[in-house]
Each structure stands twice: as C-alpha cells, then as structure tokens.
Amino acid sequence: MPYERHLEGKTAIITGASSGIGKEISLKLGEEGCKLVICARSENKLKTLKDKLDNKMDVLVVPTDVRVEEQVKTMVQDAAKYFGDIDILINNAGVIRYGEIEHFSTEDYKTVMETNVDGTFYVTREALPYIKKRKGNIVFVGSFDSNHPRSLNPIYAASKWWVKGFAHSIEAVFGQEGVGVTLINPSEVRTGIPAEDGLSYKEKFKEGEVIEPEEIAEIVAFSLKRSASTTLSQIDIYRRNKLSDFF
Template sequence: MEENRFADKVVVITGGGSGIGAAAAYRFAREGATVIIAGRTGSTLEAAVAAAPTGSKISTRVADVSDESAVTALIKEVTEAYGRLDVLVNNAGIGAPGTVEHTDTATWRRVFAVDADGVFFASRAALPHLRRVGGCIVNVGSVSGLGGDWGLAAYNAAKGALVNLTNAMALDHGHEGVRVNAVHPSLTRTPMAAPLFDNAEALAGFRRRIPMQRPAEPAEVADVIAFLAGPDARFVNGAHIPVDGGLSASSGQPRMF
C-alpha cells in the first residue's frame, strides 16, 4: 500500500459507521486523508472512530442521506470546516425483501430515498467543491443493481438506478475533471447482511454461486474504493467494478461438468 496517497485530501463517506463505510474510512485514513463519516446514529459513528487505526483523522457528522436539507448542510459544513472536498463515497444503503406485489409503498419509498435519493442529494451538493480540486465520487452499488434477484424488487430497482446515475454523472462531469465510478459488491460481511450469515442454507447457496466460495470482507471492497479514488485510476470514469469473487462472471446457467 502506498503511504500518504491521500495526504491533505478530505473524504466524506456516507453510511460510514460500520461495514464497508467504516472499512473505507480506515483505508483512507491510513493513507493520510482527513475523513468525515456520516450516518443516522451518533453512537455507531463514535464506535467506528474508537475502532480506527491509531493516528487516524476521522470525525463524525450525524445526517440521514434521505433528508435533502441534512445532506446539503453536511457538505456545506465540511467544506467550510476543511476548506475543500476531494472524495465523496456514497455508501449509505438499505434493503428490504419483497416482490412488487408484496412491497408496500412506504417500504418502496424508503429504499429509494436512501439508495437513490441520497446519492443524488450528496452528489449534487458535493459537485461544485469536487470540481474546484479535480475530485471524484465513488458510489457503492451492488451486484443486485447489475442483475435481478428473487424477492428484492425495491432494492434491485434502487441499485439499478444508482448504476445509470453513475453513468450520467460520469458523462456530465468528466470534462470538468470530476470522475464518477462505482463498486458493486456481492455478499459482504456487514451488519446489513447479518441475517444471511445466520441462515446456513442461504450462506451455502452463496458459496456454491461465488467462484471464490466465500463472502467478501468489508476491507476488500474498501480497497477497490480507494483505488477508484486514487491517482492510479486517474483516467477511469464511468466504470462499474464488481467486487463479488467472480459471481457476475457466470452466464447464470447451472454447473454442468
């Protein structure tokens, strides 16, 4: 790992209190960044800071990404406090089981409010500041946005929206020096996925489908986020990188031999 690659850089990570968000915060901090993690629960954010590597420059802001005014205020506060914004990681996300027929309107709206609206609100507020410094956005999507799942209609639709929003922003803002890319994990060992890890049958099914035969660790996704935000990816724009152990390499057909 190259040391201090993000020295003097300011990074905002939504959903930064646990899982992939916290792992990304630690990765950026180890490389010299000043990191601001945002989330809905102050105690969760503080616990993430307490677990950070020694010497990390990580601070917290309580904000719900589905609240337009809160997200706008978050970006304004950060840029006023630190004088710049170099990287926005749109990581906050939620899921909910259900087919279209069995998803109520409130659940549908809530999933979209966090997984799609939150990305829109944060990106819109951040873009003028990113433009000034040649910064970038990394969106955390899901393989569920690249293809469908059984019984996850709202999550599939919202993460699918994130995919094409990433494409649109890459087209609209690449010429302004702002790169926009996305990572798409499969099953990752996070609090959001905890119910799956408690389900032996579901976990076995994932192991059968993932060529590497295991879920991802949050740090493995964070490493790809850091790559996309760093100088080695300076000509990468509009990219979608599955971080899925080879899951999406399959045609979808069952194993035949």
C-alpha cells in the same frame, strides 16, 4: 509510479460510515492519511469509529440522515467549513428490503428509494461543486443487483440500477471537468446487511466464502489512487460461483 497518486491530506466524505463497508472504507482512507467526514444516523457508532482511527484530529463526525435534504446540505457545508475543501465523496449509505411486488409495502418502498436513490442524489448534488473545484473523485457503491434483474428484491435492484445510471451519467457530465467517477458492484459482502431469511450476511457466510468489507475498502483506495487522467469507471466483484446461481 507516475500513474499512482497518494491520498494523504485529501478530504473524504463517507456516507453510511457507521458499519459494514462504509466503516471499513473510513478505516482504510484514514490509514491512507485522508481527512474524514463520517456520516450515518447512528452518532454513537460514528464516535466509536472515530476513537478507532489514528488520525482522530482529522475526523469530523456528522450524524446525517441522507433522506433528509436539509441534513445533507448542512453536513456538506460543515465539512467544507471544517476542512476547507472536499476531494472525495463515497456514496455508500444504502438499505435493502425483500418481497414480491404484490405484497411490497409502500413504507418499505419509500425507505429503499429515499435512501438509495434520493439520498445518493442529495449528497452528490451538494458535494459536486467542491469536488469539481478539486478535480476530485466520487465513488458509488452499487451492487451485483445493478447489473441483473432480481426476483428476490426488485425494488432494491431497481434502486441500484438507478445508482448505476446516475454514476455513469455523472461521469459523462463531469469527467470532462476532471472528476473521476467509480461504480463498485459487489455481490454478497460479509456485513450486517440482511439476507432474505433475516440473517445478516456476516452470520450467513463464513470468512472466505464471500467478499469481506475490507476488500471493498481496498478497491475504493485503489480506484482513488489512479492518475488524474483516468477513471476506473466500474468494478464488478462477485463471489466466484455467483453466476452459477443463474446458469
């Protein structure tokens, strides 16, 4: 198919690769033949993931806290030095905190904003020169909460609205230079991320009730395979009865 490209040999940075959605994206892109730069803070989990990947020789583990500018710079430089080029960036690292604004701690506020907003900015800024050169792709993992006001988690929702604004603005600036930009907004995905009651989504939902992280990985691969002349700008994937929560 002329409009479908293969991913073999492309270099991809995946943030938040140590668990959940980022881990499944890493496994999927590894399966597709990508060279991988897997980042998160938990080095041991990244090493275990590398062991699971068939293309171990083409996997670089870079423990990185995306909130720390210098660590992000070093990670991107190491990736470029090791593989030569960077074709794909998956901005996936993110955290959630719940609470009413009047009782929301400054510490939680900073954790969410520094990870979801500052971290996304740092990684994108550092990787962009390489991605531009390769006319590559950037994928942002937003959320259902990028599209709707949220009373349960207003700070998280605001951070994800920022991700949406940033992703589309990056597309507006760099699309004309051949960069593909995709924003994926899922509702509940069965990962270790906590729900409001403290249970993880994996514990709270049975298989088949909500989205599996593998499904997001499939969507990422699908978006990266589109032709060099198109961008899959935004994909909203919701539990089928999600909107019934509101109406």
